[in-house]
Amino acid sequence: MADRTALDGFLHAAPWPQRVGLHVLLALGRRPRGVALLRRVAGVEQLAQGVIGMERYEAPAVARALGWDPEAVVARGRALRRAEGRP
Amino acid sequence: MSAELLEADVCVVGAGAGGAVLAAELAEGGARVVVLEQGPRHDPDGFTARPMQMMARLYRDAGQTFTLGNPPILLPLGRGLGGTTLVNSGTCFRTPAHVLGRWREEHGLELDGGRLDGCFARVERALSVAEVTPELAGANAAVARRGAERLGWSHGYLRRNARGCVGSGVCAFGCPTSAKQHTGITYVPRAQAAGAEILTGADVRRVVVREGRVQGVQARLAPGGPPSGGASARQSAAASARRRSAGVLEVRAPRVVVAAGTVHTPGVLARSGVGAASGALGRNLVLHPATAAFALMDEVVDMAKGVPQSFYVDEFAAEGIMFEGVAGPPAYAALALPLTGARHRAAMADYRRLAQFGLMVSDDSRGAVGERLIRYDLSARDVAKFRSGLAHLEELLRAAGAREVYLPLPRGVTPERARARDLKLMAFHPLGTARADADPARGVLDPDLRVHGIDGLYVADGSVMPSSLGVNPQITIMALATRLAFHLLGRPAPSAPTTDEEVPCPS
Numbered sequence: 285m286a287d288r289t290a291l292d293g294f295l296h297a298a299p300w301p302q303r304v305g306l307h308v309l310l311a312l313g314r315r316p317r318g319v320a321l322l323r324r325v326a327g328v329e330q331l332a333q334g335v336i337g338m339e340r341y342e343a344p345a346v347a348r349a350l351g352w353d354p355e356a357v358v359a360r361g362r363a364l365r366r367a368e369g370r371p
Numbered sequence: 372m373s374a375e376l377l378e379a380d381v382c383v384v385g386a387g388a389g390g391a392v393l394a395a396e397l398a399e400g401g402a403r404v405v406v407l408e409q410g411p412r413h414d415p416d417g418f419t420a421r422p423m424q425m426m427a428r429l430y431r432d433a434g435q436t437f438t439l440g441n442p443p444i445l446l447p448l449g450r451g452l453g454g455t456t457l458v459n460s461g462t463c464f465r466t467p468a469h470v471l472g473r474w475r476e477e478h479g480l481e482l483d484g485g486r487l488d489g490c491f492a493r494v495e496r497a498l499s500v501a502e503v504t505p506e507l508a509g510a511n512a513a514v515a516r517r518g519a520e521r522l523g524w525s526h527g528y529l530r531r532n533a534r535g536c537v538g539s540g541v542c543a544f545g546c547p548t549s550a551k552q553h554t555g556i557t558y559v560p561r562a563q564a565a566g567a568e569i570l571t572g573a574d575v576r577r578v579v580v581r582e583g584r585v586q587g588v589q590a591r592l593a594p595g596g597p598p599s600g601g602a603s604a605r606q607s608a609a610a611s612a613r614r615r616s617a618g619v620l621e622v623r624a625p626r627v628v629v630a631a632g633t634v635h636t637p638g639v640l641a642r643s644g645v646g647a648a649s650g651a652l653g654r655n656l657v658l659h660p661a662t663a664a665f666a667l668m669d670e671v672v673d674m675a676k677g678v679p680q681s682f683y684v685d686e687f688a689a690e691g692i693m694f695e696g697v698a699g700p701p702a703y704a705a706l707a708l709p710l711t712g713a714r715h716r717a718a719m720a721d722y723r724r725l726a727q728f729g730l731m732v733s734d735d736s737r738g739a740v741g742e743r744l745i746r747y748d749l750s751a752r753d754v755a756k757f758r759s760g761l762a763h764l765e766e767l768l769r770a771a772g773a774r775e776v777y778l779p780l781p782r783g784v785t786p787e788r789a790r791a792r793d794l795k796l797m798a799f800h801p802l803g804t805a806r807a808d809a810d811p812a813r814g815v816l817d818p819d820l821r822v823h824g825i826d827g828l829y830v831a832d833g834s835v836m837p838s839s840l841g842v843n844p845q846i847t848i849m850a851l852a853t854r855l856a857f858h859l860l861g862r863p864a865p866s867a868p869t870t871d872e873e874v875p876c877p878s
Contacts, residue, residue, distance in 0.1 A: 290423045297426075297433035306435075319712075326781055327795065329711050337705030337715065342423045350701045350722040351673050354420035357539050361547025365415060368535065370549040371556040 291339045310335060374619040375592075377568070379405040381859065382588045382624040384575045384639060387454020388848040389831035390630030391554035391562065392494070396856030398565035405622050406562065407573035407590050409631075410451035413555070418545030422702045425544035429458050436634070438738060438747040438798075444660055445797040446634070446745065452571065453555025454632060456845055459799065460542045460680030461531040461551050462695065463500045464842035465491050466850075478837045479809025480818050482851075489865035490850035497561075498532035498552040500846070507538050509677015511698045514668060514726040516682060518771030524686035529695070531678065532557075532846075540675035540700065554849075573620060578627050578643040578828060585827035587623040594618060626827045626859060630852070633801035633833040638742050640830075646805060646815045646822050655806050656738035656747060657839045658798035662757070663697050663729040664764050665708060666773035667718065672726045674698035680729075684767065691733035691753075692760040693841060694767065698727050709779040709795055718777065728768065730760040733841035740804050749791045757794055761786035800844050805834035820855050831855050 295303050312318030313332030322329040341347055344354055364370065381397050383390045386408040398404045410431075419425060426434040426447075434447040449455035471483035494500075505513070508528060519526035536550035549556055563569055572593035579586040629636050637653035640646035675698055684694040699707070701722050710718055718725065733756075738747030749757075761778055765786065768776045778786065779795040808814020811823040820835055822828040831852040833844055840847060857864045 290421065290427075293427040294423050294433050297428075297430075298435045299432050302432065302435040302437075323711075326792070330709065330795070333711050333715055334706040334708070337708075337719065338423050338702045341701035341705045341719065342421050344421075347701045350719075351671075352675055352700045352722075354700065357420040357541065358418065358547050360537065361418070361420075361539060361549075362416065364535070364537065364548045364550075370535070371415065371560070 290342050306335060374621050377405050377620065377622045379403045379622055379624040381626045381628060382407065382622040383628045383630060384588060385409070385454065385630035385632060385832065386452045386554070386559055386569065387449070387630060387632060387832065388456050388554060388845050389852040390628070391453065391558035392849045392852040393628055393630065393831050393856045394562040394567050394569075395558040395565065396853055397859060398562045398567040400856065400860040400862070402860065404562065404567035405624070406567055406569045407575050407588065407620075407622065408452055408569065408571050409574050411571050412452045413457065413545065415545065415547065415549050418547045420539065420541045420544065420547055420700065422541075422544050422700060422706070429545055436745070438658070438745040440738065440746055440748040441791045442749065442794050442796055444658065444747060446658065446801060447797070447799065448632065448634060451555065452559050452569070453553040456553035457555055458543050458545070459843070459845060461533055462680050462843040463495065463498070463530045463532055463846045464840075466840055466847045467842060470838065470840055474837055478807065478814065480807055480837070485867050487850050487854065488867040490853040491846060492868040493853055493865045494846050494849040498557055498846075499534040500530050500532050502530050503528045503678050503681040507536060507678055508681035509538055509674075510670070510672045511674040511677060511679070511726050512682035512696050514666065514672060514771045515684060515694070515696060515728050515767065518767040519684045519686070521770040522767065524684050524767070526682065526684045526686070529681055529683055531681070536678065538677040540677060540679055540698065542679055543699065570620070575631070575639055576642060578629065578639065578645065580643060580645055580825055580828065583825055585625065585627045585825060587621060588627055590620045590622070592618055592620050626829070628829045628831050628855070630831045633804050634740050634745060636830055636832055636834045637740050637804045640805065640815070640822065641742070645825050645828065648824065649808075649812055649814055651806055651808070651813065652815050653741065653804050654737065654739045655803040655837070656740055656745070656801060657734050657736070657803045658738070658747060659731050659800040659839060660734055660749065660753065660796045660798045661729055661731040662761070662779045662794060662796050663707065663727055664761070664768060664779060665704075665718070665777040666726045666768040666771070667721055667775040668724050668726050668771075668773060671723045673723055674704070674725060674727055675700045687760070687763060688841060690759065691756050691841060692763065693731045693733070694764060695729050695731060697729035709777055726768070726771070726773070728764060730757070730764050732756045732760065733839040749794070754789070754791050754794070758786050758789050761789065800833065800840070802833040802836040802839065802844060805830050806837040807835045808837060819858055820851065829855060829859070
């Protein structure tokens, strides 16, 4: 659910032409027949799959499996800022 | 709609690389300063180290600004106190001497011969600029270093504005340790401490000019928007009260400095009916278009552990080709990988062994910004630089021991056969859309960065630069803003440092 929110936020903050375009690309990119359609336009399939992948690997559990722990990075940052009086 | 009125000696539009520096220097010099920033103040407690979330919060248009042309180019811009310095990689290069020489010869700007050295030194001290250590640079930089050493190519660790950095790996998505010394946490607090009033959520509509002389600025204030800040708690509270009650703000000031950034400053000037006489307003856009390749290594790289942009290879800088580090967490890599389908999934499964390095071109192409659209087509000459650069980038990564190299080109297209439309480009350094030139027929600004023919109206951002730099521009913008601040205060610019303080430029 958290990751759906991240994608929604990403789309919501975009200007409307990009938002509409990405909605269409993502809808196609999640379906085999849609991917086949996207493949006909150079670069578009990559963009759609890149955004879908971004959403997938944004999830902390998925990222942790690849050696990246965003929660630990944030916690360390917060502790350093508190301890050293950083802004 | 009621209009709130403020008065100041100087009104600064924008709190990024140029505006924040200018505001702090002016306020500390005794001027009454009001800063109008369109974006919010960002609290580091809200930084999540998750790219997609942070792009939506920290970037204009969620980082989805792009140029129209061949090829389209993604142009991410920061939004808020700090501007793009909030989300850049922190790389600090002084303006190369050959660029300053060209500006003198072609545009009549006398900035070479060490004239900016004192301003650079002042900025570098303020931002704690220092070279990245190999340990902090991480394994991604070590891959590029190994390749450059095996090929005998010129290289080095980058200088950055960071203090107490622990290599969190997310400079572009909000530094969680506040180690990156962006202007939102350095110059903005200095400006406030010296009495400047900083208003966020202020969308400047026009600069008011009468009979060739600036009168002030008109802005719209976002109702119920983010809080604003002032010189003291009392002033902050007063400013917040104004923000809630007023929809329109007028700042009366005999001097206005527009620092809204290369993409938006031309719009502010055009809406104000100034700066168009030369025909250069909004034109001459250069971007430093960039791309990057991935490499699958034998060793674990963990590219996001360390400083993402910590190392450069400038062997081909004279040809307008610069290589610099780039890296990020898995979500970032998933977006950036130039692969699809099963190949994308396989590469992501090997994320820990992926390395990445970037290629940036000093462009001869010229684009234009309008109120809504940005136009930019890559010239044949710049396409040739990308062909050469991508071939060298592959050579670098193979020399480092890459098992596979993933170039940002369609399958089956080799670097030497790449066309503009084959290139997958981003750009981070828009410059030139209100360029300075001593000749009013060729430039928007005079050599003092004053709008030609308008008393009291100045510009202090990347738009003032007449050409590409070939290197990251943030401290060039800041040094020029420092110089302008001293000019407005009627004081000589900071003097050049002693020899042992001087910092060489690697390109």
